[in-house]
Amino acid sequence: xxxxxxxxxxxxxxxxxxxxxxxxxxxxxxxxxxxxxxxxxxxxxxxxxxxxxxxxxxxxxxxxxxxxxxxxxxxxxxxxxxxxxxxxxxxxxxxxxxxxxxxxxxxxxxxxxxxxxxxxxxxxxxxxxxxxxxxxxxxxxxxxxxxxxxxxxxxxxxxxxxxxxxxxxxxxxxxxxxxxxxxxxxxxxxxxxxxxxxxxxxxxxxxxxxxxxxxxxxxxxxxxxxxxxxxxxxxxxxxxxxxxxxxxxxxxxxxxxxxxxxxxxxxxxxxxxxxxxxxxxxxxxxxxxxxxxxxxxxxxxxxxxxxxxxxxxxxxxxxxxxxxxxxxxxxxxxxxxxxxxxxxxxxxxxxxxxxxxxxxxxxxxxxxxxxxxxxxxxxxxxxxxxxxxxxxxxxxxxxxxxxxxxxxxxxxxxxxxxxxxxxxxxxxxxxxxxxxxxxxxxxxxxxxxxxxxxxxxxxxxxxxxxxxxxxxxxxxxxxxxxxxxxxxxxxxxxxxxxxxxxxxxxxxxxxxxxxxxxxxxxxxxxxxxxxxxxxxxxxxxxxxxxxxxxxxxxxxxxxxxxxxxxxxxxxxxxxxxxxxxxxxxxxxxxxxxxxxxxxxxxxxxxxxxxxxxxxxxxxxxxxxxxxxxxxxxxxxxxxxxxxxxxxxxxxxxxxxxxxxxxxxxxxxxxxxxxxxxxxxxxxxxxxxxxxxxxxxxxxxxxxxxxxxxxxxxxxxxxxxxxxxx
Ligand code: ADP
Ligand code: MG
Numbered sequence: 001x002x003x004x005x006x007x008x009x010x011x012x013x014x015x016x017x018x019x020x021x022x023x024x025x026x027x028x029x030x031x032x033x034x035x036x037x038x039x040x041x042x043x044x045x046x047x048x049x050x051x052x053x054x055x056x057x058x059x060x061x062x063x064x065x066x067x068x069x070x071x072x073x074x075x076x077x078x079x080x081x082x083x084x085x086x087x088x089x090x091x092x093x094x095x096x097x098x099x100x101x102x103x104x105x106x107x108x109x110x111x112x113x114x115x116x117x118x119x120x121x122x123x124x125x126x127x128x129x130x131x132x133x134x135x136x137x138x139x140x141x142x143x144x145x146x147x148x149x150x151x152x153x154x155x156x157x158x159x160x161x162x163x164x165x166x167x168x169x170x171x172x173x174x175x176x177x178x179x180x181x182x183x184x185x186x187x188x189x190x191x192x193x194x195x196x197x198x199x200x201x202x203x204x205x206x207x208x209x210x211x212x213x214x215x216x217x218x219x220x221x222x223x224x225x226x227x228x229x230x231x232x233x234x235x236x237x238x239x240x241x242x243x244x245x246x247x248x249x250x251x252x253x254x255x256x257x258x259x260x261x262x263x264x265x266x267x268x269x270x271x272x273x274x275x276x277x278x279x280x281x282x283x284x285x286x287x288x289x290x291x292x293x294x295x296x297x298x299x300x301x302x303x304x305x306x307x308x309x310x311x312x313x314x315x316x317x318x319x320x321x322x323x324x325x326x327x328x329x330x331x332x333x334x335x336x337x338x339x340x341x342x343x344x345x346x347x348x349x350x351x352x353x354x355x356x357x358x359x360x361x362x363x364x365x366x367x368x369x370x371x372x373x374x375x376x377x378x379x380x381x382x383x384x385x386x387x388x389x390x391x392x393x394x395x396x397x398x399x400x401x402x403x404x405x406x407x408x409x410x411x412x413x414x415x416x417x418x419x420x421x422x423x424x425x426x427x428x429x430x431x432x433x434x435x436x437x438x439x440x441x442x443x444x445x446x447x448x449x450x451x452x453x454x455x456x457x458x459x460x461x462x463x464x465x466x467x468x469x470x471x472x473x474x475x476x477x478x479x480x481x482x483x484x485x486x487x488x489x490x491x492x493x494x495x496x497x498x499x500x501x502x503x504x505x506x507x508x509x510x511x512x513x514x515x516x517x518x519x520x521x522x523x524x525x526x527x528x529x530x531x532x533x534x535x536x537x538x539x540x541x542x543x544x545x546x547x548x549x550x551x552x553x554x555x556x557x558x559x560x561x562x563x564x565x566x567x568x569x570x571x572x573x574x575x576x577x578x579x580x581x582x583x584x585x586x587x588x589x590x591x592x593x594x595x596x597x598x599x600x601x602x603x604x605x606x607x608x609x610x611x612x613x614x615x616x617x618x619x620x621x622x623x624x625x626x627x628x629x630x631x632x633x634x635x636x637x638x639x640x641x642x643x644x645x646x647x648x649x650x651x652x653x654x655x656x657x658x659x660x661x662x663x664x665x666x667x668x669x670x671x672x673x674x675x676x677x678x679x680x681x682x683x684x685x686x687x688x689x690x691x692x693x694x695x696x697x698x699x700x701x702x703x704x705x706x707x708x709x710x711x712x713x714x715x716x717x718x719x720x721x722x723x724x725x
Pocket of ligand 2: 310311405406
């Protein structure tokens with residue numbers, strides 16, 4: 001790196017030791033660091049209108065967004081029947097306008113001090129009094145000079161994140177902008193190129209110097225877009241290089257075993273199935289079969305909506321592995337699901353002469369040891385257990401296939417556990433929470449993905465209904481009426497806190513209440529996470545045998561449970577559940593040819609009132625974002641029964657980090673790339689990275705020296721990742 005760039009920011013004009021220290025606290029030490037501190041957002045000055053113009057536009061029927069600047073005249077909180085509404089009055093050279101917040105009045109009030117200047121963007125309306133008004137607009141505080149004249153700033157004004165450490169040394173939006181602009185002018189040309197020339201040409205990407213310039217001070221949006229593309233490409237390209245190397249290394253280090261797919265046992269098994277496989281099931285089976293026949297270990301993710309029939313696909317794969325003489329493990333998220341699978345699979349596998357064992361908590365020590373020794377001796381063909389199975393000290397004689405059911409958090413970690421044990425079995429991971437396409441391309445770049453994209457025929461979509469708590473009596477009546485027709489129901493309560501004791505208390509309380517009051521004529525069962533698995537097993541069996549009309553439950557029934565005669569699920573406090581969790585719960589019904597119902601009960605009035613939200617959440621306080629989000633989630637449930645759509649939405653609402661857990665997924669925090677939107681860019685970067693690594697896996701070619709050094713630099717802390725995977 002050029003030595004000018006490694007100088008401390010203290011050498012810059014208007015930064016002394018104190019300010020240098022405050023920059024250091026936010027990770028900016030050198031001039032180079034500052035050059036890469038890019039704006040968080042931009043204000044398009046070219047579109048700023050006067051208030052009088054906007055009034056005219058709105059009167060003419062214009063419905064788009066506008067940006068307008070003004071000075072705060074006053075701000076006031078009004079009270080309307082318990083609700084607080086913030087009204088901020090502003091004026092520009094041509095007239096007055098007002099901004100309104102229905103939520104977060106107190107929070108926003110602190111933002112708007114009299115006499116300050118702001119740029120306000122949003123959809124303008126005219127009130128019945130003829131006032132120009134913005135509801136929940138986006139806004140940026142401006143220096144006075146900027147509000148009148150955008151000197152020195154070009155036509156697009158960048159806004160940088162302004163952490164409190166900088167504010168404490170009296171750096172404001174305006175001064176930070178000035179510091180950065182002059183740094184960019186003087187130093188950006190010293191930055192050397194960080195992408196291979198060939199790629200810059202192939203995708204007509206900007207060079208790094210122009211990228212830095214255009215990100216800080218774009219003259220127009222075209223330049224800005226190009227600069228953004230370049231910086232995103234670079235970010236994802238290097239990540240993909242790492243993934244590509246990982247995949248290459250794994251394939252060369254670990255030879256798998258190749259299976260013969262057509263066996264007699266498989267033929268018998270297929271003949272015994274009570275239904276025809278769907279075309280989607282056949283398609284994914286042919287993909288799996290190719291993997292099993294090849295000697296590179298399978299590493300495949302099978303995604304398919306709730307009820308799409310993933311289990312049978314797994315079983316067919318298992319039959320292939322066992323009939324080739326190998327052992328299999330089937331891992332599921334809960335013990336009751338393990339138990340449910342165990343019972344069914346034993347019945348299906350007995351005629352084939354396969355021996356199936358279950359390994360879960362609560363088994364007697366002697367029994368457990370007996371099972372473990374059978375597994376070690378190779379007597380057991382299939383072991384079913386929870387996800388803990390892999391971490392435990394289970395020794396297999398010749399483990400050939402692992403199926404992991406209902407798990408999308410399968411990252412590098414588990415594979416690490418396995419390779420530690422010195423084995424490279426085939427792995428099939430199944431999930432009903434499909435991974436957004438971009439993610440399966442990036443993080444799962446070394447995992448192949450198969451998708452079951454249709455449900456078995458004759459399924460009727462579940463009717464989803466959103467109701468307030470005041471409707472509970474009517475809902476209970478509905479449950480009673482249906483019970484008289486022989487239909488069973490689930491009623492789910494959320495966890496009160498992350499505490500087993502409280503969970504137990506809440507579920508028990510509701511159970512007692514329903515039994516003594518609202519539904520006293522019905523037989524009711526109770527199941528919760530605090531029970532031992534044998535108890536849970538008993539309850540589930542009794543429910544399956546129709547001993548109860550209604551099962552009161554916490555989320556223990558969330559995944560996989562299959563009781564076809566249960567056609568109603570009532571989810572209380574539905575606003576407290578995540579979207580994929582709601583979809584999973586809904587998947588407990590709709591498993592027969594009868595009409596099913598999912599009744600979401602909520603206190604969320606916003607959700608009950610409206611079914612369309614758009615929000616710009618950058619400035620909303622967290623509790624408000626949460627409030628909007630639950631409304632969006634509930635309405636999404638009502639409007640969509642498609643797990644793929646819902647998971648994309650969930651992904652947008654929560655961000656990948658929250659869904660997958662950064663630690664577990666091995667996914668870095670991407671700074672520039674948007675995993676939801678930048679699909680084609682990710683694809684290009686991925687192709688380029690895989691091509692490059694494919695030709696030169698160890699990056700020995702001198703032309704690839706830059707790439708090699710950057711990779712070492714970026715991912716040196718992840719060296720372990722590269723080694724294990
Ligand atoms: P999931 O994908 O949610 O794990 P399951 O494998 O539990 O779904 O399948 C749901 C139900 O559909 C089961 O009762 C299963 O027996 C049934 N099923 C699976 N495949 C088919 C098919 N091709 N035709 C009809 N029913 C099927
Ligand atoms: Mg399943």
